[in-house]
Amino acid sequence: MKTFDIAFIGAGASSLMAASFLKDKAIAIIEASPKIAPKIKISGGGKCNFTNKIVSENNYLGDKELIKKTFEKFDEKDLLKFFKEQNLEFELKEDGKYFCKNRSDDIISIFAKLTKHCKFFLEHCVKKVEFKDEFVIKTEKEEIRAKKLVISSGGLSYKSLGASDIGFQIAKDFNHNIINPTPALVGFTLQKDQFWMKNLSGISIPVSLHVKNKKFSNNLLFAHKGISGPAVLSGSLYWDNGLILVDFLPNYNIVKLLSKKSKKQISSLLPIPKRFTKEYLKSIELDDISTDKLKNDDILKIAKLNNYEFSPAGNFGYTKAEVTRGGVDTDEINHLSFESIIKKDLYFIGEVLNVTGELGGYNFQWAFSSGRILAKYILSKDNM
Ligand SMILES: Cc1cc2nc3c(=O)[nH]c(=O)nc-3n(C[C@H](O)[C@H](O)[C@H](O)COP(=O)(O)OP(=O)(O)OC[C@H]3O[C@@H](n4cnc5c(N)ncnc54)[C@H](O)[C@@H]3O)c2cc1C
Numbered sequence: 557m558k559t560f561d562i563a564f565i566g567a568g569a570s571s572l573m574a575a576s577f578l579k580d581k582a583i584a585i586i587e588a589s590p591k592i593a594p595k596i597k598i599s600g601g602g603k604c605n606f607t608n609k610i611v612s613e614n615n616y617l618g619d620k621e622l623i624k625k626t627f628e629k630f631d632e633k634d635l636l637k638f639f640k641e642q643n644l645e646f647e648l649k650e651d652g653k654y655f656c657k658n659r660s661d662d663i664i665s666i667f668a669k670l671t672k673h674c675k676f677f678l679e680h681c682v683k684k685v686e687f688k689d690e691f692v693i694k695t696e697k698e699e700i701r702a703k704k705l706v707i708s709s710g711g712l713s714y715k716s717l718g719a720s721d722i723g724f725q726i727a728k729d730f731n732h733n734i735i736n737p738t739p740a741l742v743g744f745t746l747q748k749d750q751f752w753m754k755n756l757s758g759i760s761i762p763v764s765l766h767v768k769n770k771k772f773s774n775n776l777l778f779a780h781k782g783i784s785g786p787a788v789l790s791g792s793l794y795w796d797n798g799l800i801l802v803d804f805l806p807n808y809n810i811v812k813l814l815s816k817k818s819k820k821q822i823s824s825l826l827p828i829p830k831r832f833t834k835e836y837l838k839s840i841e842l843d844d845i846s847t848d849k850l851k852n853d854d855i856l857k858i859a860k861l862n863n864y865e866f867s868p869a870g871n872f873g874y875t876k877a878e879v880t881r882g883g884v885d886t887d888e889i890n891h892l893s894f895e896s897i898i899k900k901d902l903y904f905i906g907e908v909l910n911v912t913g914e915l916g917g918y919n920f921q922w923a924f925s926s927g928r929i930l931a932k933y934i935l936s937k938d939n940m
Pocket residue numbers: 565566567568569570571586587588589592593594595596598599600604605606607680681682683708709710711713714717718719720721722877878879905906907908916917918919920921923
């Protein structure tokens with residue numbers, strides 16, 4: 557049976573980038589899904605938000621030094637240059653996000669072309685890996701052997717797209733430590749006191765959301781199960797449990813607005829959807845009266861909307877989370893090569909590592925950068 561030089565588990569962003577640069581190698585790419593890059597395909601509403609105008613270690617949870625070093629070698633400018641050279645049409649949108657101009661399929665086609673030299677094992681779900689002089693990768697269908705093994709199997713979110721915990725399992729089997737994985741970039745479920753928000757399903761409003769020492773100014777979407785939208789998804793990256801603070805009228809001082817005694821009803825005066833104000837007033841047991849009738853105490857109760865503190869009940873889980881926070885401990889990974897410092901010739905790249913980016917293209921940037929660095933390292937080793 558043939559032994560490949562390198563086998564990648566997962567045909568996602570990180571492995572496709574790495575394999576594109578390893579032209580003279582015998583490469584196997586093993587993927588559980590019937591097609592390559594299922595997450596690239598559906599991401600960014602089908603247009604893949606693949607990076608951001610400003611990328612730094614501050615946009616990530618994880619080892620800041622590793623992230624910084626990685627971007628020193630391959631950052632957002634290098635990624636844009638790479639895609640430009642591949643004639644990808646892309647555009648810059650709100651919040652510095654870069655998207656494909658047409659469809660995310662354009663990125664997938666680029667990688668399909670650049671990885672023509674690779675042998676793809678599609679619809680091959682990896683179950684286990686053993687080491688017997690070489691890596692023996694056991695799939696449901698067959699065994700694949702390789703001298704080097706790259707774990708590029710991503711995180712746990714969106715099982716429907718092929719996600720599995722195989723990366724963590726293999727890491728554990730080779731004595732790696734895993735930082736507790738949890739869903740991130742995900743909506744929050746609510747406790748009883750905030751159930752009034754559930755009646756607002758479908759409404760989206762600009763807010764400032766504060767989690768720990770981070771502030772996200774963006775839209776919050778009221779959803780059937782809780783709250784979501786870009787501000788919440790970003791905030792979820794930094795939330796473990798406990799309080800978050802939302803300013804529902806970030807550009808207005810509610811006390812000032814309501815102190816101008818007027819014949820207008822509260823819901824007409826506040827510059828926020830009436831439905832929102834009415835639900836909130838119900839929750840604090842106030843009628844939607846004209847503001848000239850408001851007592852100071854009532855004004856203060858309504859003004860809580862400028863700094864509304866509460867603890868989410870939890871989050872929507874892996875079926876809705878864009879990424880997995882946590883993962884393979886980067887303390888046990890060589891920061892120059894992404895090789896395990898425990899097991900020679902075993903590598904980890906992309907989301908399987910304990911590096912998680914904010915919303916805005918940061919996770920693909922990490923996947924592409926780590927893949928590119930791995931390829932550079934393997935090529936440089938060959939030339940030594
Ligand atoms: C709905 C959604 C939208 C997203 N949108 C964005 C966005 O716009 N911008 C952004 O930066 N990030 C986005 N992300 C996150 C981004 O997709 C990931 O961070 C990125 O794809 C990680 O790349 P990766 O190569 O590490 O893993 P992946 O791209 O996840 O690739 C891993 C591959 O491994 C395969 N695999 C898993 N287990 C096995 C197994 N046992 N056997 C064989 N194959 C296996 C999977 O099927 C998958 O194809 C989004 C994620 C989701 C779920």
